[in-house]
Amino acid sequence: MRAGSKRAPLSQERVVAAAMALADEKGDAGVTMRAIATKLGVEAMSLYSHVSGREAILDGMVDAVFGEIDLPTSTESVQAPDWKEAMRERAASSRAALRRHPWAVGLLDSRSQPGPATLRHHDAVLGVLRAGGFSVAMAAHAFSVIDSYLYGFVLQELSLPFTGPAELDEIADDILRDLPADAYPHLTELITEHALRPGYDYADEFEFGLSLILDALHPDEN
Numbered sequence: 001m002r003a004g005s006k007r008a009p010l011s012q013e014r015v016v017a018a019a020m021a022l023a024d025e026k027g028d029a030g031v032t033m034r035a036i037a038t039k040l041g042v043e044a045m046s047l048y049s050h051v052s053g054r055e056a057i058l059d060g061m062v063d064a065v066f067g068e069i070d071l072p073t074s075t076e077s078v079q080a081p082d083w084k085e086a087m088r089e090r091a092a093s094s095r096a097a098l099r100r101h102p103w104a105v106g107l108l109d110s111r112s113q114p115g116p117a118t119l120r121h122h123d124a125v126l127g128v129l130r131a132g133g134f135s136v137a138m139a140a141h142a143f144s145v146i147d148s149y150l151y152g153f154v155l156q157e158l159s160l161p162f163t164g165p166a167e168l169d170e171i172a173d174d175i176l177r178d179l180p181a182d183a184y185p186h187l188t189e190l191i192t193e194h195a196l197r198p199g200y201d202y203a204d205e206f207e208f209g210l211s212l213i214l215d216a217l218h219p220d221e222n
Contacts, residue, residue, distance in 0.1 A: 010042060012050045016060035020101065023061065028103040031057065058107065063115030065104045068097045071124040083132030084214045087142075090125060091150050091210055098154045105151050105158075133219030142217050149213055153206050160202065172196055 008014065018039045019031045033054060037044040051057050070093040072086035098105050111118070122143075129139035162168040172191050179188065194200065 010040065010046060010050060012060065014040065015047055015051050016057060016064055019057045020061050020064060023103040024101055028058070028061075028107060031061075056113075059111050059113050059115060062104065062107050062111050063117045065097055065101050065108065066115070066121045067117035068100070069093045069121060071121060072128045083128050083134075083219075086128045086132075087125075087146060087214060088210060091146060094150055095154055095206065098151075099158070102154075102158050105154055108151075109147075135220050138217075138220045145213060145217070146210075149209060153209065157202065157206075165200070168195065168200075168202075 015036060018036050022030050022035055022039060031054065033044045033047055036057070037047055040047075051060070070089065072090045073082070098108075114122075125143055126139050129142055130136070134142060162171055172195055176188065176191060
């Protein structure tokens with residue numbers, strides 16, 4: 001270290017932040033003690049003064065992602081919140097966080113040592129559903145089906161070979177050009193009349209599917 005230069009003191013928060021930056025770039029497989037230490041400019045052994053190991057770091061990373069998701073409407077008010085709107089907003093915030101951290105999709109529900117942000121998040125979601133009239137069992141069902149859709153959509157969205165209209169147009173044109181004439185009429189129809197229409201955005205599919213799920217769920221206190 002150069003004379004007069006100062007390095008921020010090492011902490012658990014800095015270790016987790018460095019690990020998340022690595023994961024955002026290389027996926028969670030790139031999160032190693034050596035790689036984290038190199039990113040922080042320290043020796044790998046110094047990390048163990050703040051975290052017990054890689055699993056503890058993964059716990060912290062998952063908790064940090066949950067901390068980025070907006071909690072649904074508080075259930076403290078006398079009038080029960082609009083559970084559908086609360087779940088809609090929470091799903092949108094969750095999707096945004098998972099798009100920022102693609103590695104997190106497969107890790108969010110994998111930790112056996114959930115952190116405080118994770119616990120707050122789950123408790124708040126269940127609290128809104130219970131305040132909305134859901135029984136304990138139905139709240140569990142609703143939570144599960146919403147998150148199954150949310151995680152699945154994000155995985156599909158992240159795997160698409162395009163990120164915007166220009167790339168989609170190029171890929172669609174290539175597909176149409178290579179298709180044998182009249183061989184796949186329904187696929188051709190979908191591409192030309194739906195995917196290539198002005199203003200089409202694949203992200204709109206998320207809201208459509210989420211609305212189907214929320215409209216199908218009904219509070220049941222029995």
